[in-house]
Amino acid sequence: MISRQDVEQVARLARLHLSDAELERMREQLDAILAYIDKLRELDVEGVEPTSHAVPLVNVMRDDEVAPCLPQETALANAPDRAGEFFRVPRIIED
């Protein structure tokens, strides 16, 4: 059973502001989904290798060559806030 404190902690990690009502609703829904997912415990996975990817591709290499990339102006074009050549964000360092 997932606790209210767990949900608050996960919301902080996920950078999601949730209201009290949302937190409670989320707790109930996550609880129901996790109860369903608990069926995975029925299977014996001792010694089974995990699958992270469906095709066996490892370390796809290419030559390290200079190639065109996005011009700075294009990369900044969708910024919600910018200052000159930079993305602008709220202050993160105290005075």
Added chain:
Amino acid sequence: MTTDLTRLTIHELTAAYRRRETTPSEATAAYLARIEKLDGQVGAYLTVTRDRALTTAGAADARYRDGAPLGPLDGVPLAYKDVLCTRGVTTTCGSRILEGFVPPYDATAVARLAAAGAVMLGKTNMDEFAMGSSTEHSAFHPTRNPWDLDRVPGGSSGGSAAAVAGGLAVAALGTDTGGSVRQPAAFCGIVGFKPTYGRISRYGLVAFGSSLDHIGPLTRDVRDAALVLHAIAGADAHDSTCVDEAVPDYARLLEGGVGGLRFGVPREYFGAGLEPEVEAAVRAAIARLRDLGATVEEVSLPTTDYGLAVYYIVAPAEASSNLARYDGVKYGLRAPGGKDLIDMESRTRAAGFGAEVKRRIMLGTYALSAGYYDAYYGRAQKVRTLVRRDFEAAFTRVDLLVGPTTPSVAFKLGEKADPLAMYLNDVFTVGGDLAGLPALSLRCGFTAAGLPIGLQLIGRPFDEPRLLRAAYAYEQATDWLSRRPSLEATR
């Protein structure tokens, strides 16, 4: 010209272009007129790129006039799911957090279709960030099923499926992470084809679950699916997960029938929860395959029931990581009033994401967090290996698997309010994504109420030619495609 251009398949339309019976401009104009008239009811599109479509079509006209079309897709009006980046054309993923986002580049699949002369009609609606099975989770509006406007088209590629079924695009691209191409194709009675993981570059596909995301065509028939796949498949320097395997000319490999092919019928796909009318239609289709010369035997995929649980750990875990990029800094929404960076990010994400996306981010973050990782994510990845082994074992005995695409036909809007009930829609499709196998849904009948039923075929990795050949043989031997939804008559 008396034929309704908006009813033709890709190969029929381009044949008409070559015979000079019509032109790409005429066909494009016919589609744009139909979208204007009917998409208010269906809601298939988020953006219609009218001027650009007419310009592109005009260039194709000239090539046909000169007797030098670019190939089998030149001048064909297509629609793209709004999760595929299109340079200079808004790409929202059905989310407020990307409202107004204009990508600086094209997805490789889109670029390859453009290079083949295809005409983009617009961008189609979807469940937000492809999370859903009904297209009700779009932040903008729901999409409705052209066969019955009170019903959902499926999802998450519901806009693409409804556009193709409703005569609002010849064909479309969608994406499939847990069934999002095949399930809406089944609900809308069209062909939905998810090829092997790594067959199509995902460069420019906005990521949801990276080990599961696939691009796939939604088309009116099997030949069209082969034509679109041929145009977009193959290695791409921009996507290291795209496999460098030769791309056969799929449309030339459709003939040959199913004689001698061995089909496996997974026992677990016919359990409780399968609607009787769906089961009857699928069993009849399997009998038809046998009549056509195939051998059919029962097989078992014992972990079928666990696939969904694996999926609902792995996909949200990957999504929680992929969607961390929506932080109000580089693009998309930024909510006002943030006291500091973390507060700004948390407000932005709270305002920009819908309920289902938040639920999955929370679930994924929880499954990956310290203390729970082994119990959830680690265990799910191991069970994913068991799911894969089930398929490998079945494919030592048979060439293809055949069964239902979905347990039910299209349900009504608002009918599945409980998230888990919605998730259960994917029970037969997630296996193909977890194991990365090519899988296709095509029409195999109708319910008494006139709703289409989907037949699913699953093949071995990179065995698309055999999968398409079997689907084509079934399609040619049956007459299901003669029925069309009649949008004009409904309201």
